[in-house]
Every structure is written in structure tokens, then in C-alpha cells.
Amino acid sequence: MKKFVLIFIHLACTVVLFGVACTSSTPNAxxxxxxxxxxxxxxxxxxxxxxxMDDGEAIAEDYFVKGDTIFTSFEGNKPYTAFLIQKLDEHNLKLMGPDSVAVEYSR
Incomplete structure (x- = not known):
């Protein structure tokens, strides 16, 4: 009986851990x-x-997302350029750029 309880506890913990790991999507998906x-x-x-960002001259930059901010850099150079995500859903995106101007995007 003790073995059954220990096996059950281990399986339950494993299922919970896999469930959390598999359902966690990246914030920037x-x-x-x-x-x-x-x-x-x-x-x-x-x-x-x-x-x-193609506003006349398209330059691909590396980026990472931390919280509600996108940090970009050209070829890993610092300082990072920060874009604040004000609104994000499946069809709309509102970003505030480094010059404090909000731009709305759609898919």
C-alpha cells in the first residue's frame, strides 16, 4: 500500500509539471x-x-521580450531600444516607441 501511494504521488507531480510545461506559451507568441x-x-x-520595422529603411534587429516591453538591438549592440506594448490581441497591436509616440498596427 505504501508503494502505491508513493507511486501515485510521483505520477501526480509528474503530470502537473508536464501540464504546466506544455501549456506555457511564450509571451511573444x-x-x-x-x-x-x-x-x-x-x-x-x-x-x-x-x-x-520598415518605415523607409528595413533593418532586421535582434529582440527579446521582458514583461510588456520589447527590447531591440542591432547585432547585439547596446543600449537597447525599448518598445512598450500597450495593447496586444490576435488582430491589433499598439506599441509606444522610444520617442513616446504610440503607433497602432493590425494584421
Whole structure:
């Protein structure tokens, strides 16, 4: 009986750990897409490896997301450029850039 209880506890813990690990998605999963600003002047493409903002000159930058902020850098150079995510859902994205101007994007 003791073996059964110990095995049951271990299996229950394993199931919980796998469940949490498998259902946790990356916070930037909704970000990965091609976005277009509402006024049509800027295109934004976010992939696994790059953050490309095309407002005349398209330069792919490395990025990482921490909380509700996207930090970008060109070829790993510091300081990072920060973009604050104000709104994010399946169809809309509102980013506040480093110049404190909010831009709305849609898919």
C-alpha cells in the first residue's frame, strides 16, 4: 500500500509539471506576425529571430521580450531600444516607441 501511494504521488507531480510545461506559451507568441500600421506608412515584421520595422529603411534587429516591453538591438549592440506594448490581441497591436509616440498596427 505504501508503494502505491508513493507511486501515485510521483505520477501526480509528474503530470502537473508536464501540464504546466506544455501549456506555457511564450509571451511573444501573439507578436510573431507581419503587422501594418493603421495609417499604412509602417510595416512591422516580428519573427522568432528578428524585429524588422520598415518605415523607409528595413533593418532586421535582434529582440527579446521582458514583461510588456520589447527590447531591440542591432547585432547585439547596446543600449537597447525599448518598445512598450500597450495593447496586444490576435488582430491589433499598439506599441509606444522610444520617442513616446504610440503607433497602432493590425494584421
Amino acid at each position: 501573439k507578436l510573431k506576425c507581419s503587422w501594418k500600421s493603421k495609417d499604412g506608412t509602417t510595416k512591422l515584421k516580428i519573427t522568432d529571430k528578428g524585429f524588422t
